[in-house]
Amino acid sequence: MELDEVVCSCLGVTNGMIKEAVDAGASTLEEVQEKTGAGTVCGACLDDVQNVIEQCVTERDK
Numbered sequence: 001m002e003l004d005e006v007v008c009s010c011l012g013v014t015n016g017m018i019k020e021a022v023d024a025g026a027s028t029l030e031e032v033q034e035k036t037g038a039g040t041v042c043g044a045c046l047d048d049v050q051n052v053i054e055q056c057v058t059e060r061d062k
């Protein structure tokens with residue numbers, strides 16, 4: 001995963017920002033949205049955001 005790749009272009013949220021939110025304890029889309037705002041504007045990135053969250057949670061919890 002490229003940490004500086006932008007996932008949510010509305011807010012410029014990167015993979016790394018989502019990973020940071022997950023490492024800080026967020027596990028669900030809602031929790032990551034609270035911390036980063038990802039996917040809260042147009043919603044087009046929601047599937048991608050969800051995928052990144054799942055990957056990061058798996059990494060974190062293994």
Ligand code: FES
Pocket residue numbers: 007008009010011038039040041042043044045046
């Ligand atoms: S690209 Fe993420 S809310 Fe628009």
